[in-house]
Amino acid sequence: MPDLEAEDIQRLLSRPAATIPGQLDRRKFLMGALATAGALGAMPAFFDGFASAATPVGADEGILLVLQLGGGNDGLNTVVPIGDATYLSRRGKLAITNPLPITSTLGLHPALGKLKARYDAGKVAIVQGVGQPYINDLSHFSSTASWMAGTAGYSRSTGWLGRWLDGVPESSAGLRAVTLGTSIPLHLAGQQAVITAVDTTGDLFGADRSSPYMVKVNDALIGFASGPTGKGPLADKLAAAEAASVKLAGSLNPIFTPAVPDRTLSSQLTVAARLINANLGIRVFNASLGSFDTHDNQAVRQASMLAQLDAAIDAFYRTLSPTWAGRVTIVTFSEFGRRIEVNASNGTDHGSSSPLFVVGDRVKGGLYGQFPRLDRPDARGNPLVHVDYRSVYASILGPWLKADPVALLGGSYEDLGLFATAPAPVTPPDGPAPAGKPATPSKATATIRGIRGTASVRGTVSVG
Amino acid sequence: MAHLLRRAGFGGRKADIDALVALPTWVAVVDRVLTTTANPADPIPVAVDDTVDLYHKPWVASVHHWMDRMATSPTPIVEKMTLFWHGHLTTSVNDVLPRLVHRQIRTYRANSLGDLHTLLQAMAVDPAMLGYLNGGSNVVKQPNENFGREVLELFTLGNGQFSESDVTAMARAWTGHNLTDDRQRYVFRPLDHDGGSKTLFGITRNWDGPATITEIVRGSRQQACARHLAGRIWAFFAYPNPSAALVDQLAAAFIASGMNIKALLRAIFLRPEFRLASTRTALVRSPVEWLVAAMRHTGMSAAEIHPEWWLERIGQRLLAPPNVAGWRGGEAWISTSSQWAKGAFVKWVRWEANTRGVLAGTAAMTPATAVSTAFAQYGIDQPSALTRQRLEQFVAGEKAGIRDWSVSVNLTALTLLSPDFQLA
Numbered sequence: 001m002p003d004l005e006a007e008d009i010q011r012l013l014s015r016p017a018a019t020i021p022g023q024l025d026r027r028k029f030l031m032g033a034l035a036t037a038g039a040l041g042a043m044p045a046f047f048d049g050f051a052s053a054a055t056p057v058g059a060d061e062g063i064l065l066v067l068q069l070g071g072g073n074d075g076l077n078t079v080v081p082i083g084d085a086t087y088l089s090r091r092g093k094l095a096i097t098n099p100l101p102i103t104s105t106l107g108l109h110p111a112l113g114k115l116k117a118r119y120d121a122g123k124v125a126i127v128q129g130v131g132q133p134y135i136n137d138l139s140h141f142s143s144t145a146s147w148m149a150g151t152a153g154y155s156r157s158t159g160w161l162g163r164w165l166d167g168v169p170e171s172s173a174g175l176r177a178v179t180l181g182t183s184i185p186l187h188l189a190g191q192q193a194v195i196t197a198v199d200t201t202g203d204l205f206g207a208d209r210s211s212p213y214m215v216k217v218n219d220a221l222i223g224f225a226s227g228p229t230g231k232g233p234l235a236d237k238l239a240a241a242e243a244a245s246v247k248l249a250g251s252l253n254p255i256f257t258p259a260v261p262d263r264t265l266s267s268q269l270t271v272a273a274r275l276i277n278a279n280l281g282i283r284v285f286n287a288s289l290g291s292f293d294t295h296d297n298q299a300v301r302q303a304s305m306l307a308q309l310d311a312a313i314d315a316f317y318r319t320l321s322p323t324w325a326g327r328v329t330i331v332t333f334s335e336f337g338r339r340i341e342v343n344a345s346n347g348t349d350h351g352s353s354s355p356l357f358v359v360g361d362r363v364k365g366g367l368y369g370q371f372p373r374l375d376r377p378d379a380r381g382n383p384l385v386h387v388d389y390r391s392v393y394a395s396i397l398g399p400w401l402k403a404d405p406v407a408l409l410g411g412s413y414e415d416l417g418l419f420a421t422a423p424a425p426v427t428p429p430d431g432p433a434p435a436g437k438p439a440t441p442s443k444a445t446a447t448i449r450g451i452r453g454t455a456s457v458r459g460t461v462s463v464g
Numbered sequence: 465m466a467h468l469l470r471r472a473g474f475g476g477r478k479a480d481i482d483a484l485v486a487l488p489t490w491v492a493v494v495d496r497v498l499t500t501t502a503n504p505a506d507p508i509p510v511a512v513d514d515t516v517d518l519y520h521k522p523w524v525a526s527v528h529h530w531m532d533r534m535a536t537s538p539t540p541i542v543e544k545m546t547l548f549w550h551g552h553l554t555t556s557v558n559d560v561l562p563r564l565v566h567r568q569i570r571t572y573r574a575n576s577l578g579d580l581h582t583l584l585q586a587m588a589v590d591p592a593m594l595g596y597l598n599g600g601s602n603v604v605k606q607p608n609e610n611f612g613r614e615v616l617e618l619f620t621l622g623n624g625q626f627s628e629s630d631v632t633a634m635a636r637a638w639t640g641h642n643l644t645d646d647r648q649r650y651v652f653r654p655l656d657h658d659g660g661s662k663t664l665f666g667i668t669r670n671w672d673g674p675a676t677i678t679e680i681v682r683g684s685r686q687q688a689c690a691r692h693l694a695g696r697i698w699a700f701f702a703y704p705n706p707s708a709a710l711v712d713q714l715a716a717a718f719i720a721s722g723m724n725i726k727a728l729l730r731a732i733f734l735r736p737e738f739r740l741a742s743t744r745t746a747l748v749r750s751p752v753e754w755l756v757a758a759m760r761h762t763g764m765s766a767a768e769i770h771p772e773w774w775l776e777r778i779g780q781r782l783l784a785p786p787n788v789a790g791w792r793g794g795e796a797w798i799s800t801s802s803q804w805a806k807g808a809f810v811k812w813v814r815w816e817a818n819t820r821g822v823l824a825g826t827a828a829m830t831p832a833t834a835v836s837t838a839f840a841q842y843g844i845d846q847p848s849a850l851t852r853q854r855l856e857q858f859v860a861g862e863k864a865g866i867r868d869w870s871v872s873v874n875l876t877a878l879t880l881l882s883p884d885f886q887l888a
Binding site: 141145154155156157158175183184186189190191194195196197203204205206212213216217220221223224226227228229230231232234235236237238239241242244245246248249 | 518519556558559598742745746747748776777779786787788795798799800801803804805806807808810811846848849850851854855857858861862865867870874877878881882883884886887
């Protein structure tokens with residue numbers, strides 16, 4: 001199925017980076033924020049959104065984009081064993097016979113052409129045979145929850161990135177973690193961190209000033225905070241937060257211009273790249289694609305989904321300003337792979353291990369883990385797990401996010417060594433930035449200090 | 465009256481307020497609010513026990529069931545207190561099947577205003593709790609302290625009121641109080657129970673689980689337990705961080721009643737501090753309370769407003785508290801993200817409410833009358849002068865702009881998003 005929507009996005013974005021709409025000028029953004037602050041008076045809660053939006057990502061801080069392939073992606077038809085007799089016989093007509101070879105024995109699904117090019121450029125790590133070492137239950141819910149929680153223990157109340165975000169300054173005020181969509185996934189859930197759900201349609205309440213009556217509605221909401229409410233400090237904070245959200249939605253409007261057409265993965269990743277370019281301080285993004293639950297008619301369905309994945313990663317890098325490429329890593333995950341054999345409906349049923357992709361300019365491209373031998377499956381007949389999924393998390397949390405994986409995961413897991421170098425800005429080809437100096441503003445600029453100076457006051461907003 | 469109806473329930477409509485105004489004294493008003501004889505029967509919705517989808521469909525059914533009760537029950541204090549217990553004696557559908565959490569909440573509801581001892585004993589052997597805090601796998605060979613610790617630290621006594629050896633003794637006392645193999649029901653397995661002697665609160669004997677709760681509620685730890693819960697419940701209904709003297713007096717009333725929860729609530733609502741002007745503005749509606757208030761004041765049901773679409777975005781997934789300590793509440797509810805989510809809800813629900821005739825006719829009124837009508841509709845008895853001014857300005861502007869159709873629609877939107885309606 002031709003992915004016309006993604007093609008449209010790519011056409012829209014195939015322009016020099018400087019003219020891509022959505023490359024919101026950080027300086028203008030902050031000035032806008034400050035101007036609004038003046039207009040609303042010195043109400044601390046007002047800074048809820050802006051203060052967090054105001055601290056940019058540090059030059060040596062990594063950004064992580066988690067890409068969930070929901071439903072259980074068939075790993076064997078994603079990274080395909082070439083000429084494997086067991087695969088060919090048990091997969092029957094679902095076997096991929098024309099993969100894009102990356103080694104003499106492995107190839108990518110034909111729909112992953114752009115990812116293959118990126119792999120050839122050394123920017124993609126493929127971790128093979130990833131899964132849960134002990135699994136009782138192959139339900140989507142249990143497996144997804146385990147993947148998202150990412151802990152050595154049993155609790156599924158928080159996620160592996162949520163626990164990290166809890167320790168990130170200003171995360172309790174939001175805009176440190178964004179999920180593209182409308183619901184917040186468990187892997188981002190912590191105990192304090194506020195996750196901002198941003199719909200790709202840009203339908204942030206307050207952004208709509210296209211019709212006269214919405215202008216009036218927005219103005220009235222901002223007006224509720226134009227002075228003391230006379231109903232106490234909490235009411236003042238509520239009014240200020242409402243006004244701030246309306247104003248911030250208006251400020252973020254350029255991110256959604258031109259509008260992305262839908263909620264597809266390409267749209268999600270396009271908006272994510274625009275948000276990164278605007279340097280609002282967001283460290284973690286979540287995007288999702290699904291469903292990969294191909295119990296029937298798998299050949300067409302999976303090809304379509306993988307084509308979307310391929311186009312979306314490409315759209316992301318076309319939108320991302322080149323200077324940011326060295327500070328972003330994408331990691332995919334799916335709750336499980338699928339069984340080796342084709343079922344009676346030309347599909348596959350729930351299996352266990354599968355490969356995942358880690359994409360980025362700082363990634364040490366290549367193969368990790370081990371391709372499971374299909375002639376020696378586990379007791380249930382599924383491909384063996386060679387890499388504990390938490391080992392992937394440890395490999396990202398430590399080197400990329402500079403966190404303590406043992407504390408966050410509740411156990412020690414092998415670092416797979418996925419990164420060639422630490423996060424750092426890429427000096428643009430024509431960029432004047434001298435060696436050793438970041439090309440983007442650091443936390444030390446006067447404007448930013450000015451806003452951050454209110455953080456201690458704002459702290460009262462998030463302490464319950 | 466409006467304040468009491470907001471705090472003891474989910475907001476008072478005009479008829480509710482008028483019924484209370486007719487009563488002669490505040491004591492009579494409080495006793496009316498605490499009268500629960502009309503509490504409706506509590507059948508379990510069929511979809512809670514769906515056998516195909518064990519997760520989403522039962523969660524939605526349970527949330528609808530509860531939020532409809534909150535919005536329409538003639539005894540909203542029961543639902544409000546159940547909401548407190550759900551956030552205090554927590555269990556999450558992230559860890560336990562929704563069908564079990566639904567039954568746990570049903571048990572809390574049945575005991576929400578009764579004897580604390582009965583409630584806590586039921587809580588301790590509740591299958592959802594046994595799953596959530598690992599009591600189900602607490603056996604003599606491998607004691608699990610999770611449940612024992614939280615009972616002491618969060619549920620009954622609070623930090624500093626117990627020792628680490630008390631935690632160990634609690635865990636041992638509760639060994640063998642487990643789950644059946646299918647993890648759906650409580651079972652006591654004598655062979656997995658530690659029958660040895662244990663020292664709890666300095667008392668050495670062969671403690672068994674239920675006796676530890678009796679000791680806390682009725683025995684040597686009663687004072688600490690009464691203070692802990694009186695403070696927490698006061699903070700839920702009145703304002704955070706009550707003074708030690710106030711907590712002591714509430715605890716004394718609680719103890720004098722034999723640890724009866726309704727008696728504690730009565731003591732709380734009768735305190736002069738409860739009726740102070742500053743108390744009336746000291747709490748924010750939680751996302752659940754805000755959505756339920758929207759339901760109550762528009763007359764819409766859960767099936768119509770689809771709380772499952774909005775709860776998580778606004779920041780409070782009912783039946784899924786973020787951790788064993790429950791929701792933080794208060795100012796933690798206020799964030800840009802949650803305001804966007806509330807806005808998204810309001811942008812949609814304003815048309816739904818309008819279709820149902822909410823605020824019909826306001827376009828023909830003067831701005832002042834239209835706004836007063838909106839305040840009455842949404843239970844705002846003492847609006848901010850600024851809110852009123854901005855709303856009147858809005859109505860006047862829409863009328864001048866010949867957008868009469870916008871008046872009722874957007875008065876609903878603006879009133880729901882006003883600071884006045886967002887306060888508890």
